[in-house]
Amino acid sequence: MAKITLDHIRHAYATAPRGEDTQYALKELNHDWTDGGAFALLGPSGCGKTTLLNVISGLITPTEGRILFDGEDVTHLPPEARNIAQVFQFPVVYDTMTVADNLAFPLRNRGVPADKVKSRVADILDMLDLTGLADRKAHSLTADLKQKISLGRGMIREDVSAILFDEPLTVIDPHLKWQLRSQLKKLHRELSTTMVYVTHDQTEALTFADKVVVMLAGEVIQVGTPEELFSQPEHTFVGYFIGSPGMNVIPVTIDGVHAKLGEHTVDIGGAVDAPASAQMALGVRPEYVRLGDEGLAFQVDRVDDVGREKIVHGRISGNKVSAILGEDDTVPTDPKATFMPQGINVYANERRVEVRR
């Protein structure tokens, strides 16, 4: 268990020319990740999340900066010297060993006494519902069972500084995903080890983590609790990337406490500080768009009935806006949209600005 400190980390791959900030696969990072926390690195492919994970695991030495585990500099230590565990995207099992031997492997390699190994393996087998398979050869199991073994092997050691997960649920069927996710969550609660989880799937990131690190183009654009990311995205990209459908971003001009949206005016509840030249926009999640008889004229393009809710795609003054309706709600004829006040965020050049209420 350890606190992970990223001290002015930057990384550029050897092929990229140095100097300019745009050349870095990982732009300057300066973070403290608390001991025992569950962190998720979330972003589209190529955003640098895997690079960052490799920096933490020691597969990559960052071009600049230091990485510390509990204040101890590990920047130049190889993965095996960092006292970490890792679970990969695809199952990695030792085919010729039994399930129990697979789990015991990291412990036996470190000379843990046999009775200790036995009880620990039994615990993990039990947690993952694998007890019945303990003596089966790993070779003959299905992909999702193999991935369960990989997860178990990642969690078998109690003394690791951190457990790293690299998109571990990619090969898992949706139903089992629910099961494994909640098992992971439970395990985190019981082990209280620092965990870092890389994924492009917002549901996995949000449900797993206490703190989600959203990345875009090598840059961390927001670190926050799932709630913060949902209600106050610091960047329009966070609003778009988290939530499905993503946040509506509507270009407006700001006039005092009002936003002008075509012929309409929306009360934003206070004044904002932003340079006059900035591109202003309102960010409103579809969950906070209400369709009724009063408000802004809403032109419906399409309604998707997705079972537990209806997603209405439409336009307000030519801007695309989507709204979410309940399962049994119907779209009013000649609908008008209103934005719920708590769901309105204001953005200047893509960055969120505070509304002085």
Added chain:
Amino acid sequence: MLELKTVSKRIGEATHIDSVSMTMEPGSLNVLLGPTLSGKTSLMRLMAGLDRPTDGEVWVDGVNVTGLPVQKRDVAMVYQQFINYPAMTVYDNIASPMRIAKKRKAEIDNTVERVATLLQLKPYLKRLPLELSGGQQQRTALARALAKNAKLVLLDEPLANLDYKLREELRAELPRIFTQSGAVFVYATAEPEEALLLGGRTATLHEGRVTQFDDTVRLYRSPADLVTARTFSDPPLNVIGAVKQGDQFRAAGLALRVPDKFKNLFDGPYTIAFRPHHLSLASEASDNTISLQISVTEITGSESFLHATIGGEDWVVLEHGVHDPAPGTTVNVAPKLDQMLVFDRLGEAITPSTLQRAA
């Protein structure tokens, strides 16, 4: 039109496809929904003519094509992996099936133009597939399938290898593309959510059987049996065995009023089920609430998934907002009673119409 007539596929002792009958109209989108190894890919291979059914027949537009090899059928396929000709430009990739069919140059140009516009690939026509992002590569594979103008287009989890957000965008585009093309589309997926976003019709697969084939939303709302309901539920369906006694369903920790539509049901043991979003937290226990013991909670920021147990069954409650009761505590939830699903001992769904028939 594609018809499967009691099609089965057995290899040795193992039954891969078990007597499947389906009719699919031109211009329709048909989703095959089921977990890994439920038979989605096997069924697609039979539709395509890559495999020959052990029993049953495959008909296309009123002609029996059983046993006709894939080359002689009019089929296009898109796979989970992004399969393109790596040495050809995007343009040549899309044009390749038409070149094989010896179409005229002008016609090829026209079609590539049209399909590339549809899939937003026009800026990339001169590039090689490996210079593109995953989403663009898969769109190229889709464009090639569309350019072939086949009567049957089979898509085997085409979005599974893409980023979540890209998937969301392509999913929104696909139904539009499908309806414009007029072919029979068959789309395999393991994700219930994907089926719902795509719409069209859905066939749920379980151990090689099609358990139900119907309009997607209708299938979701009124599954014919428990297996279908479970297959088509994400988060998982909440199920418990209960006994109907008069106007109540009773089980340990639960006594619920029988909804009006099930009033005429005989007393006895049944399986009742609720979808996670039909349960909501109640401030205190009262009539028609269920007590659950919390095992873990997951919070997405806008919603909370409360995992809990009741009578040995794992349940999930989907609640708006942030709720984080400690593990081990007991919470009360109020179900939407009129959304209750009821199944008999054989797992068959009980609906007002089955009740009427019984009466």
Added chain:
Amino acid sequence: MTKTYNNKAWFLVLPVLFLVAMNAVIPLMTVVNYSLQETFGDNLFFWAGTANYEAVLSSERFHTALLRQFIFTFTILAIEIPLGVAIALAMPKSGPWASVCLVLMALPLLIPWNVVGAMWNIFSLPDIGLLGWSLNSLAGAISSLLNLPPDQALTFNYTNQIGSAWFVVILMDVWHWTSLVVLLAYAGLRSIDDAYYRAAKIDGASRWAVFRYIQLPKMRQVLIIAVLLRFIDSFIVYTEPFVLTGGGPGNATTFLSIDLVKSALGEFNLGYAAAMSVIYFLISLFVCWLFYTLMTQSDAKREYEQ
């Protein structure tokens, strides 16, 4: 999985059937035919029944040749397989040196067999061959170091010493064929995903554990192929030892195939040689089958467990 629906495709197999018939079935049947008869030329044949087979099976000469053959085959297998795997493990994984190594490894395989034999013949001659002369000098030096009397002095001369002859024959085969094992094992190693090595590092696995639990299991399939190929090739080896030693000194390196040729063409004992061929063929087939079943048996057992 994929089935052929078009039965016309069977016609495409006809040329192969024809070729197989011409170069395998018909000659084999001719040999079987010969083995049951006795001939002294002039196309005169006398029915001999199983007499030839009885003669072969009770022949002391056949027994020793067969024993020599097995000793040779198992010796080279015991050297080439571990050595090949070891070299494959030591080769660079990527970069220009990987290609250089692969080309170097492939070189011996490109040399015609009789050339290999001739090369080693000259190379090992005790007076003018580099290897022979060196070994001979080394033996002399050791002898004088140990103060051995001249009549007991160590020498190296494969043309008249049994041990030396075996040494050169085996060294030649190892030189010629280890590369094949290396290339197969290397291909097997390359197919292992990097994640396995990373996982093993993180799990704290030793170099030996990585080999034992990751590399060896993943190389299994190619090693089965390597063992089978090397078994068959060495069991029927003829050209190289024949050119190198001619089966000598005496009969010391007369392997089955050399003995066969001696009986058939040297002594013109056609019936006997034919019977020997058939027995030789059956032994090869049986040992191949034995190897294959033994090596794939555990696989089958695993499948069954599913």
